[in-house]
Amino acid sequence: MQLKVQPIDIKVGKFKVVLNNLDAKELGVNPGDRVRIKNHTTVTAIVDFTEDMISPGMIGLYHEVQEQLHREWTETVEVEPAEKPKSARIIRKVMDQQKLTKEEIYELVKDITEENLTDIEVSAFLTASYINDMTEEETEWLTRAMVDSGEKIEFDMHPIVDKHSIGGVPGNKITLLIVPIVAANGLLIPKTSSRAITGAGGTADLMEVLAPVEFTASQIKEMTQKVGGVIVWGGATNIAPADDKLIKVEYPLSIDPHCQLLASIMAKKSAVGADKVVIDLPMGSGTKIPDMATGRKLARDLMSLGERLGMEVDCALTYGSSPVGRTIGPALEVREALKVLESMEGPNSFIEKSVGLAGMLLEMGGAAARGQGHDLALETLQNGKALAKFKEIIAIQGGDPNVTSNDIQIGEFSAEVKAPSNGYIIEFRNKRIVQIARLAGAPNDKGAGVYIHRKLGESVKQGEPVITIYAEKEAKLQAALKSARQDPPLIVEGMLIERLTDIREV
Numbered sequence: 001m002q003l004k005v006q007p008i009d010i011k012v013g014k015f016k017v018v019l020n021n022l023d024a025k026e027l028g029v030n031p032g033d034r035v036r037i038k039n040h041t042t043v044t045a046i047v048d049f050t051e052d053m054i055s056p057g058m059i060g061l062y063h064e065v066q067e068q069l070h071r072e073w074t075e076t077v078e079v080e081p082a083e084k085p086k087s088a089r090i091i092r093k094v095m096d097q098q099k100l101t102k103e104e105i106y107e108l109v110k111d112i113t114e115e116n117l118t119d120i121e122v123s124a125f126l127t128a129s130y131i132n133d134m135t136e137e138e139t140e141w142l143t144r145a146m147v148d149s150g151e152k153i154e155f156d157m158h159p160i161v162d163k164h165s166i167g168g169v170p171g172n173k174i175t176l177l178i179v180p181i182v183a184a185n186g187l188l189i190p191k192t193s194s195r196a197i198t199g200a201g202g203t204a205d206l207m208e209v210l211a212p213v214e215f216t217a218s219q220i221k222e223m224t225q226k227v228g229g230v231i232v233w234g235g236a237t238n239i240a241p242a243d244d245k246l247i248k249v250e251y252p253l254s255i256d257p258h259c260q261l262l263a264s265i266m267a268k269k270s271a272v273g274a275d276k277v278v279i280d281l282p283m284g285s286g287t288k289i290p291d292m293a294t295g296r297k298l299a300r301d302l303m304s305l306g307e308r309l310g311m312e313v314d315c316a317l318t319y320g321s322s323p324v325g326r327t328i329g330p331a332l333e334v335r336e337a338l339k340v341l342e343s344m345e346g347p348n349s350f351i352e353k354s355v356g357l358a359g360m361l362l363e364m365g366g367a368a369a370r371g372q373g374h375d376l377a378l379e380t381l382q383n384g385k386a387l388a389k390f391k392e393i394i395a396i397q398g399g400d401p402n403v404t405s406n407d408i409q410i411g412e413f414s415a416e417v418k419a420p421s422n423g424y425i426i427e428f429r430n431k432r433i434v435q436i437a438r439l440a441g442a443p444n445d446k447g448a449g450v451y452i453h454r455k456l457g458e459s460v461k462q463g464e465p466v467i468t469i470y471a472e473k474e475a476k477l478q479a480a481l482k483s484a485r486q487d488p489p490l491i492v493e494g495m496l497i498e499r500l501t502d503i504r505e506v
Contacts, residue, residue, distance in 0.1 A: 001027055002076045003059040011063045014115030015045040018060035019079075024049050027081055032118050034082040037061075039075065043068045044082050046118055064115075087111040088121055094128040102141045109145035113242045122249045126257055134259035136301075140308045142259060146267035150238040151217040153190060153272045155225070160273045161187050161365045163357060164265050165280035166298075167199070168287035170434050171323035174280070175203045175231060176337040177354035178361070180390035181380045183228030185367040190224040190272045192234035197251055200437035200449060201330045204233035209334045209408065209446050211399025220272070227392040240267040256288070258301070266305050266313075276364040277306065277313045278357055282320025286430035292317065314360055318353060322428045322456045325350035329442040329449015331410045332470065338405035341387040349455075355381065411440070411447035411470035413477040417484050419460040423493035428456040432489035433467070439480035440471040447472045454490070466490060 003023065017035065019027070029035060029047050037043045037059070045065050054060045059079060061069070069077075087108045093100060100108075108125070111117050117125075134142065161182060165172055175191060182189045193203035193213075204213045214236035215223070223230045235244060243264045250256060269277050279302055283289040289298065299315035306313030325347045327336045340346035340354075358380075359373030368376040380386045391401035433450055441448030451468040454460045469484065471477035 001079050003079050004057060004076045006054060006058045006060045007066055008060045008062050009066075013064070015043060015065050015068065016048060016062050017045045017065060018048045018050050018054050018062075020054045020056045020058065021049050021051050022056045023059075027079065029081050032120060034084060036080050036082040037065065037069070038078040038080070039069060041069060044116070085111050085116045087117055091121055091125045091128065094125060094132065097132045099135065100138055100141075105138060105141040106145045106148070109142065109149050109242045112245055113149040115245070119249055122246065123253060126246065126250055126253060126255060126260065129259055130255045130257040133257070136304060136308070139259045139262055139305060143263040143267045143270065143305065143309065146240045146242045146263055147270045150241040150271065152239070153217050153221045155188060155221065155273050157188060157225070159187070159275040159365050161189050161276045161278075161361045162191065162269050162272060162274040163189075163278045163280065163361060164269065165282065166261070166265070166288055167282070168289070168430075169282040169284075169318075169320040169322075169324060170200060170328045170430050170437075171325050171333060171350075172280075172282070173201075173203075173206060173325065173327075173333040173337050173350070174354040174357060176206060176334070176390070177340060177351075177381065177386065178358040179229045179231050180341070180386040180393060181354070181358040181377050182361050182365070182367075183393070184380050184385040184389035185362055185376065187228065187361070187365040187367055188224055189229040189361070190220050191229060191231045192220070192237065192239065192268060192272060193231060194234060196443045197247070198434070200328045200434050200442040201333055202443065203231060204235075205330045205443040205446070206334050206337075207231040207397075208233075209330050210403060211394045211397035213397070215397075223396045227396050228389065229393055230397060231393065232397070234268060239271040240264075243267055261298075262301055262305050265302065266309060266311070269311065270309050274311060276361065277311055278360045278364070279313060279315045280357060281315055281317050283317050284319060284321030287320040289317075289320070312364060314364060316357055316360065318357075319349075321430070322349075323430065323433060323452060324353060326452040326455070327449060328433055328437045328452070329410075329440070329470065330446040331408050332449040332451060335405045335408040335410065338403075338408065341381070341390055342405060344382060351381070409447055410449070411445065411472045411477075413471045413474050415469050415477055415481045416465040417467045417469070417481070417488070419454075419462055419464050419466050419492050421462050421492055422460070424459050425454050425456050425466070425490050426493045427491035429489050432487060436467075436469060436480050436484050436489060439476065439483050440469050441473060441476045445472040445476070448476065456490075460492060466492070 196202040213233040289295040295317045355377040358377040362368040363373035395401040
């Protein structure tokens with residue numbers, strides 16, 4: 001069928017076109033089917049329908065299809081039905097609990113990377129693998145396929161060390177201490193980090209307060225070799241791109257298939273050339289790991305996959321029922337980290353977790369003997385070498401190396417939430433504290449967030465502040481404050497949670 005082109009200058013992230021219902025019916029295609037568009041080149045695209053946006057006899061081409069065709073839009077194109085990619089049938093095998101071959105997994109990852117599958121098809125794959133977990137062999141192939149789907153960083157020097165946290169605990173700013181501690185002791189640590197999806201600040205959001213975080217893979221390699229480490233946003237690279245595309249579909253589904261969690265972590269570590277990896281597994285109420293048994297199984301699976309990929313992996317089960325440190329939100333967390341680097345002034349939970357994990361990396365990388373990594377990491381923090389190295393990292397990423405904790409600007413609007421009675425903090429709800437910080441504007445508003453005056457188990461007197469909320473805009477502060485008062489993120493012993501006087505309220 002010959003159709004006249006109507007450009008639609010919108011990016012949708014994949015090859016998609018829009019047909020009028022009448023033309024689609026004549027072609028015999030349904031929503032989600034594919035059509036082949038021919039002119040000077042050929043593009044296969046996913047079909048959407050419309051009754052009025054596109055007139056009969058025309059085809060709407062989104063930005064990605066226009067770029068692929070490289071042509072003027074005054075001519076017509078030939079449109080014909082196309083078969084679904086092989087991956088659609090491969091996904092059906094996952095749904096039917098059939099084992100996939102290495103070639104099938106590579107084909108599937110290729111189509112995910114190249115946006116050849118609809119979101120519904122990718123959702124079907126994720127849901128099926130969530131219900132029917134992959135075998136160890138399939139998970140290894142999935143990881144290798146994800147690595148091979150993008151760029152890799154190959155260093156001339158070894159070992160390359162790295163760390164990762166599976167998340168779930170707010171305020172986990174430990175990378176800002178671990179990377180300079182490790183790099184100051186002569187090891188290379190090219191830390192690619194994420195931005196917040198559901199949290200109040202990913203590591204990349206935090207580092208962006210101090211310096212740019214968007215660099216290419218070759219720039220990451222060059223900077224790491226010069227100063228020993230970087231803290232950058234992994235999404236700006238083409239490292240394991242299939243993982244980012246899967247995560248976008250996982251988020252609205254609120255699922256994280258076990259095999260995909262393993263592959264996601266290990267693919268990005270493998271792609272940056274890591275030989276030695278420490279993985280932080282926060283455990284406790286509100287985290288992804290509810291108990292020791294679950295944590296130990298995940299650790300075994302991660303270490304087993306690492307061995308298959310030629311990486312040494314150590315895991316640390318860490319306390320996750322309460323935030324790390326006392327700050328939630330980019331600028332607040334950066335200020336807390338800088339204070340520790342400058343003067344060792346800061347929460348013990350933050351310092352000890354950072355030093356513990358950094359010590360593990362120092363031992364794995366050969367910079368410290370077994371059992372001596374913690375002391376070396378603490379000494380590096382205390383003697384100022386970590387601060388000096390962090391300044392080098394900030395400078396090479398284009399920030400101001402002379403920045404101090406006092407220079408970090410937080411939101412100008414603030415309000416306290418006070419204790420209603422004397423007692424102890426007997427419950428701390430991580431998810432609520434994150435929700436409040438996000439209502440205040442974090443992570444997009446870098447100065448927004450929450451400062452925690454009292455943590456789990458600490459005593460408080462009536463009228464004393466338990467948290468302070470910061471915001472860059474008055475309206476966001478009021479929204480966060482209202483939420484905090486209606487549904488408190490922490491409970492004081494003896495606190496009246498809610499008064500009910502009418503049966504209709506229950």
